[in-house]
Structures are given as C-alpha cells and as structure tokens.
Amino acid sequence: MKKLIQFYLFIIFSIPCFSQSFSFEWTKQLSSTYFAEYIWEIATDNDGNIYGATDGGGIQTFLDTTFDVATSASSTVLFKINDAGERKWLRHITNSENGSIAVDSNKKVYSGGWFIGSSSLPPYTLTAGAGFGNSSYYTTLDSLGNFTSATKVFSGNSFLNSIAPVICNEAGDVAYIDNREFPSGFTYIQYHTLTKKNSGGTSWTKAFTTTDVVPLYIDPANNLYIKGAYTSAITVGGTTLTNSGGQDIYVAKLDGAGIYKWVKKIGGNHDEWLQSAATDADGNLYISGYFNSDSIDLDGIKLYAELTENNSFVAKINAAGNYEWAINLDSNAYHFAMNLLVDEDGNKVLITGRYTEEMTLGTDILTVTPDQNIYVARLDLSGNILSGMQITFPLSATIYDRKLISPESMLICGTFSGSVAFGDSTYTSAGGDDGFITKINFCELPATYYADIDNDGYGTPDTFTTACNMPIGYTNNSSDCDDSNNAINPLALESCNTIDDNCDGNIDEGLIIATITPASATSFCKGESGILNANTGVGFSYQWKKNGVNISGATSSSYTATKTGNYSVLITIPGSCNDISDETSVTVYNKPNATITNIDATNDLCFDTSIKLKTGNGVGFTFQWYKGATALAGATSNIYFATTSGNYKVKTTNSFGCFKMSTPYTIIKTCKLGESDSPNLQVLIIVLVALKCQQPIQLLKIVNFGNQSL
The missing domain is CATH 2.60.40.10 (Immunoglobulins)
Incomplete structure (x- = not known):
C-alpha cells in the first residue's frame, strides 16, 4: 500500500516561558492487527477540542473503541476529542487515505484526501472514476461529526490524485490543493489545482503545472498565502522568478478574489524549504523554513551559514510585500525551522523545529540528547532572539503534525513501531506501525502534584510528582489523610464514628457545639x-x-x-x-449593711429637740431615709436629724444597685399635750422636775386655751 506522505506541518505555539521542564500528560494509540496506522494531521478549535485525521485498516483499536474498518483496504478515520483526550466522536471514510483536517470557529470541520473504488461518508457515497488511479475528495462535517457534504473533486486516468492539505481561518474561508500525477511514457506529469472557497459562498481555482504549490495560511482578512518550489525559471502571478541553483522557493499573497498582491522569492546555490507562515494584527507576514545553501537571498537581505546543511531562517514581510528583516537562528548548527506563530498578546514571534547539533538561541544553549531534539525560539517583532528552550521526544517516533493548545501545552501526532516510551508510559505497536497522538506540557517552573487514588480531589503526601500541568490521577494538594476512602477528606462532614473524617487532626469534633x-x-x-x-x-x-x-x-x-x-x-x-x-x-x-445608730444620748425629743441618726457609709453608696413608709424629701445622706417622733428607716444602695432596708428606729416625745374628745379641752401636763423656787407655791391654777379653769 503506497502512502502519499507530504510533510505540510503547521505548528502553533504561544509560550510565555522557556525552560527544560516538560512532561507527557496523556498518549492515545491507534493500533491494528493487519495494517500500519498513521495519524496525519491535528487541528484545534477555540474551546480546546482536538480534531485529527488517521489512516489504517483491519480491526482497529483507538480511543477505547475497537472497530473493523476493512481487512483489505485502508480507511480514513476522523476524530474529535476533548483536551483531556476523551473521545467525542469517530467517523470513517472507507477505502481512503491521506486525510487532511481543519476546523473553524463554529467547529465546522473540513477534510480531504483520496479514495479508490467506492467510498462511504454516510449518508454520501463517492465512486472513483475509471482507470488505474484513484480519485480525490473534499468533505465537511458539523460540530457533532455528521457529514454535511462530500464531493469527488477529480477522477480520471491519472495515477495518483490527492487533496492535502486543507486549511481554513476562523471565519470558515477554506483553501486546498488537488495534486495529480498523469502517466507520460515512463514518467509522470504533475498538476496542482488550488481551490479557494470563501465563507460568503464564492470560490475560485488556479492551476499550476510548472511548480508545486501548497496553501500556507489564510489571515483574518481572507488573504491567502501560498508557497511553491521550483528548479528553473517560472512565472507566478505575472512575476518571473529566476532560479539561483538547486530548489528555490517562493511565497505569494492572494486576496479573497484570487488576485495576486505580491510574490517573493528565496534562493540560494542549493535547496530551500518554506514550512510555515502567520500574520500579525497589522497584516505583516512572518515565514520560517530552512536551507542547505552557503547563503540565501531575500530581496537583498543575505543570510549565511557556516555549516551548509539545514539552517533555519525566519523573515518578516510587511503588508506591501517588502522584507523588513530576515535572520538565521544559528549559523553554526544543524536545525530545521518547521513552524511559526505570532504571539500578538506578547508581541513575539515563536519558532519551533528540530536540531541535531548544539544550538545557541540568545543566551540559551540547547544541548543534544540521544532522542529527537525539538527547539522553541522566541523573537521580538524586530527579529531579535530573546530566548530558547528544548524538548526531547522519542527517537523511534515519526512526527507528522503538532499543535499548541495552550501557552504551556502542545499536541504531537504521527506513527511508531516497536516499543516507545512517551514519558513514564511505554506503548508497543500491535502489528507494524501504530499511530499516536500525545499531549505534552512544558513550563518554566513545574509544580508538585500528589496522587489522588480515591479521586476525591485531595492527594496523599506519600506519592507525588513534579510537572507543568496536573497529570491524570493527581491533584495539586496533599491534604488527604486517607487516600483509600473518598468519604474522608478536608471537606467531608464529621460524623460520630471515632474517625477524623475531615483530616483536621481531630476526631468527631464539631458534631455538637455546646453553647x-x-x-x-x-x-x-x-x-x-x-x-x-x-x-x-x-x-x-x-x-x-x-x-x-x-x-x-x-x-x-x-x-x-x-x-x-x-x-x-x-x-x-x-x-x-x-x-x-x-x-x-x-x-x-452582696447587699450593703443598713443599720441605724443613734448618735445622741436619748431618743426622746423632750430632752433633745433634734436627734442625730446615722448609718454606715461606703464607696458608691447612696441613701434614702423614711419615716414610716414615706420617703423623706432630701434625706439622702448617711446622717439624718429626726425632729419629730416616729419610726425611722434608711435604705442603703451600693454601687452594684444592691440595697437593704434597715429595721425601724423609734423616736419618741413624752412631754407632749394629751388629746381629749372635747375640742375645747386640752390638758397640759407639766412635770416639774427638781423645781427650785425662792417662794413656795401656794396655788397652781391650770387653764386651757379657752381660759377655762381646770
């Protein structure tokens, strides 16, 4: 089974930090008992979902699903998974190969490839043309994986037909190339038809017979950038391009209607390759690739190489089609610039590729390991190298495509045979080459993650690893006190069971809070x-x-x-x-004491007209004197002078408001007039005590107030 292997790799990176820290988060294997399996391309949408196109046959196992696609022919499998590697959908295109895939912001999927005989894309069926060759197809799917269109692009008496790659922008403007080989004696003549389908419904095609052509990039303004390679003078879009020796390359800009805006050549005395392109917000184009020449010329800007084999170049072309700068990343090392992204948030250009000799990027020195060595370089918009980092990848794995899905995560897909270790996990092919897709996380400062065996979101401090992103089965804390029981964790409710349910070091606490x-x-x-x-x-x-x-x-x-x-x-x-x-x-x-003390010698007003009564005093004490039950106005001292007979009491209150009423103290007056029932009779009793007179009393006459004689 012949494979049309075309390395049109478009890798998108957006990396805020650069270091040697990376880890494999997950890997998915596509295996079969009969055929070699390949994962050719991957794409991502703006929600982080991942789309891919595979080749293979026989009884396949992929994404925890086993299915029999064919035992005598290959089929393409299109798939969608989420960022965690979990399957969303799988779709088969029977009797087909070389699937290409792209997705827009509405999650509409575009794909193309080639098929032989009859190909099923339910509910569509395509039939190849007569002859000994194959036919190319173009198809679309909705976000749920339902085929919404399927078209046989070309069929005829050609040996090989294929559509690859298919690209689109977020608006759904699409471009693809239909490649054909026609027999001519003992050789084959190649034809390439470029098709542009605009989201507004218009489309156009252009045929190329003297040069191959590949759609590179569609910018937000619907300008299409293409690349081509040639070995003799050609004319592209009305511009004649001479050949400097070996294989020269060009990049051209076409507007949405297919009108050429400019064409730029890159030439040297040997071969050059253009790999990727992207634009910034101002419409400037950045391109990357590599060359084997002693030097290359970019409209008067010359780049030189100390080692005349595999040198990476990066260049900036403004919207008018003029080169602003071009650089060789390292003229003293073997390296291949494969992919490029403009980081508009950070105003940086990011380049990735592979290298085989020690490489210097800015002040960073990238060493060589026995594995595949991948570099990532960061440049400012003026072409100055800011920094670099390296990632190592299994040597026996063949990479077909790779994409960045976050500032610190990337996807790589391809094929492998035998046993290959992707991080800590080893995978063994089932019967020949098996396909793979893997997610790699990388960062400047890796974090520590802890095993979460009971999957309650809390990890055990006994088992941990360091990684850029949290591995499956791990968490970012070590606060679980029993990782074998998911009912025991720091957020668990404590129950009366003699167990520390919430891992706070206390048992059965908080079940009852006494107040x-x-x-x-x-x-x-x-x-x-x-x-x-x-x-x-x-x-x-x-x-x-x-x-x-x-x-x-x-x-x-x-x-x-x-x-x-x-x-x-x-x-x-x-x-x-x-x-x-x-x-x-x-x-x-305590209540205060309230006792009345008579300071005078008598309690009889006949002998003392004002009798001094006193009670004990204290700090903050207040007093109120009473005669009988009546409070005496103004009598609020601890001393009171009684002038009338009666029963006296005192109420003593301390500073706390506690009070005590004394027992009554009686004041008498024994010398007062008696009272009679007769209103006109008042008797004055005079007690003569120790009366001393010079003359004896002869007669004592007592009269009342009415002058009546008693």
Missing part, C-alpha cells in the same frame, strides 16, 4: 438568680459544671445560678460524641 445563652442578667444581687440555657437537640443529654466541677443533679437544658462562678455545660449526643461549652461567668453581689 450557653443566658436568659437573664449574669450579674445580680444576692438573693436573686440567673437562668442559663443550653442549645437543644434530639437525644441531647446535659451535665452542668461550676468551675469545671459537675453540679449534682444539674442535668436539664437550663440551669438557675444563684452563686458566683464560671458555668459550663457538657452536651452528649447519640453515639456518645460530646462537647463542652465555653464558660459563662456569673457574679453575685
């Missing part, structure tokens, strides 16, 4: 009380404590405190898990 809520003041006067309430729940039991000591009989959800102390409660829930509350402080204030 005390005072229902009244916690500071009060002696003789009063304060009520303390604990939180309640089904099956809760209680034990109240004072100063850490159990209070006998205090086993209800409330407790009435009458003494000073620090009170807490131990709550136990079903299962015997418990918690003790924070302490609540209760303070009981």
